[in-house]
Amino acid sequence: MRQSFHNLYTGQRDIGAGGGEYYDSASTHAALSFLSTYDNHNPFYLQVGYVNPHDICEYLHNHEQKTIPDSVVQQTVGESALPPLPENFEYDVGETLLQQVCRRHGGALIHDKIRRAVQRWSDLQWRFYICNYYRYVEKVDYEIGLLLNALAQTDLAENTLIIFSSDHGEACASHQMFQKFTLYQESIRVPFIVASLGDCFGLQKSSFDHRHFISGVDLLPTICDYAEAKIPQGVQGHSLRPILKGQKADWRTFAFIESNYWGRAIVTDQYKYVMEYLPADDFVPLGPDPTRLGREQLFDLVTDPFETTNLSKELPYQSELKLCRKLLWTQEEKLNRHPLTHHRSQETISSWRNTLRQAWVQTNLATK
Secondary structure, eight states, rough: HHHHHHHHHHHHHSSSOTHHHHHHHHHHHHHHHHHHHOSSSSOOOOOOOTTTTTTTTHHHHHHHHHHHHHHHHHTTSGGGGGGGOOOOOOTTTSSOOOHHHHOOOOTTTTTHHHHHHTOOOOOOHHHHHHHHHHHHHHHHHHHHHHHHHHHTTTGGGGEEEEEOSSSOOOOOGGGGGOOOOOHHHHOOOOOOOEESSSSSSSOOTTTTOOOOOOOOOGHHHHHHHHOOOOOTTTOOOOOOOHHHHTOOOOSSSSEEETTTTTTEEOSSSSSSEEEEEEOOOSSOOOOOOGEEEEEEEEEETTTTTOOOOTTTTTTGHHHHHHHHHHHHHHHHSSSSOOOOOOOOHHHHHHHHHHHHEEEEHTOOOOOO
16 A cells, blocks of 8 residues: 555656545545444544545646646636635745745755746646645545444444544645645644534534634543543643533643744734744754744734734834744743654755755855
């Protein structure tokens, strides 16, 4: 299976999809088999990991490799059927170098050939890319529907808790970016849905919580809480059970995000602060270190949810900038920093470091 996926991933098969086209249906089949035959009265934990909509990466690979027909060129899809470009298709020229490098510099991404191909895209090709992403979302939605329908036909439905989430978002043409690599909202925000087909959990159904900052680190404590299992020592997250029941909870007031080794961000109830560290020579993650502070971005997410106006240089917002910076560094002081020791990880970081340093030299912002 690994070799089969590798063949698909590197464009050696003349198809327009990757692993999800095959493995998602197989995952659903295995889960359905489990649900239809489970007759044990003991609690169970079933995790189903779907690939899609990750196959959008395979579309990018195949588009660059030219191993599938280009539907835009062949006009097999009408322009009127394509979704529009996002409101934030243009990007901030003053963004962090880390985010600029992801978009425009050679050697910056794991799949640099894709970056070069995308740079030649017309608006129409970008829109076709978005359309393909939506199709992959539809595919995984179908698989999840099969799973939920099967669960509803069993005696397990009443007391089964369902959690849906993802590991990262997709830029989907925002800021003229693709895949995940940046700290923009499209990349860092993910769904976190908790539901049940029954009523025994006391969930607030059909409700959307936009007041609490939820993180992936809250997943394990939540599962342990509902399973009446002990939460392991050292876990940083918190159980969502009080929030899911509509109860008051002593909760975090911001979200802290790390990306690409040197990128950091803080999201509060109004502002988002993005910064980067200038690359160091060792393999110990930086922070907090004001002496190596690179470019910064500040967005008012209330008035500018698409992150199109960088306020970091605007005089009226300097107090907010300093507050967010202090908040980020205070959080970083609480983290344990462990050096990277694996040679493959060191090779990846070294490549990133060299590319970023070249970018700093080109912008006359490099430090000696």
